Amino acid sequence: MIGWLYDLAGRRVEKGELGERRHELVGDLEGDVLEVGAGTGLNLQHYERASRVVAVEPDPSMAGRLRRRAPEATVPVEIVAGTAESLPFEDESFETAVITFVLCSVEDPQAALAEVRRVLAPGGRLILLEHVRGEGRLASWQDRLTPLHRKVAGNCNLNRRTRDEVAAAGFDVAGLRPVRIPGSHPLVRSGLQGVAIKTSS
Numbered sequence: 319m320i321g322w323l324y325d326l327a328g329r330r331v332e333k334g335e336l337g338e339r340r341h342e343l344v345g346d347l348e349g350d351v352l353e354v355g356a357g358t359g360l361n362l363q364h365y366e367r368a369s370r371v372v373a374v375e376p377d378p379s380m381a382g383r384l385r386r387r388a389p390e391a392t393v394p395v396e397i398v399a400g401t402a403e404s405l406p407f408e409d410e411s412f413e414t415a416v417i418t419f420v421l422c423s424v425e426d427p428q429a430a431l432a433e434v435r436r437v438l439a440p441g442g443r444l445i446l447l448e449h450v451r452g453e454g455r456l457a458s459w460q461d462r463l464t465p466l467h468r469k470v471a472g473n474c475n476l477n478r479r480t481r482d483e484v485a486a487a488g489f490d491v492a493g494l495r496p497v498r499i500p501g502s503h504p505l506v507r508s509g510l511q512g513v514a515i516k517t518s519s
């Protein structure tokens with residue numbers, strides 16, 4: 319993914335409703351926070367109370383902008399090159415993880431979520447915002463167009479059943495709710511937002 323293009327495409331909505339959504343999600347988080355697939359760092363400016371954000375990002379183009387943005391954050395940010403499927407952290411080392419618009423593009427959501435679960439403390443929280451598979455005709459179009467969309471949009475799948483994936487990975491998903499993704503085209507407008515809790519089994 320090309321970092322500057324990603325930021326340019328979202329510039330208007332990030333200043334408005336999507337920026338507000340990010341603020342709502344991460345503004346009050348405390349302690350050490352792990353952000354997986356941090357991209358160009360669009361969440362960073364919205365953290366206000368975290369003692370540290372550890373931002374994992376595999377793509378050099380996205381990470382370049384993330385590095386430039388990190389000093390502007392009001393909380394300390396540590397950037398780590400890595401993937402969700404193989405997080406370079408000890409078991410149970412974070413209370414909170416943040417994932418926004420990433421599970422659509424990882425190769426293997428179950429492997430990624432298993433890793434996030436591993437590094438979360440018992441009862442740890444996964445803060446999530448993702449676009450997901452819709453219903454009816456929309457879902458049919460998402461299924462049809464996903465192969466093409468993956469090619470042109472950094473492996474982004476339009477039709478992931480993310481709520482089911484998160485539940486299957488060992489999280490309580492009662493705190494995840496359907497939302498509309500602000501400023502997006504219809505194919506990525508169905509969203510999922512909220513908090514999933516790591517279950518004990």
Ligand SMILES: C[S@@+](CC[C@H](N)C(=O)[O-])C[C@H]1O[C@@H](n2cnc3c(N)ncnc32)[C@H](O)[C@@H]1O
Binds near residue numbers: 358417
């Ligand atoms: C659409 S961008 C979202 C970036 C950021 N989270 C945001 O909310 O703006 C998707 C990000 O997921 C990252 N990504 C893709 N596959 C990944 C993986 N296996 N592990 C971690 N990050 C991944 C990409 O490099 C990209 O930065």
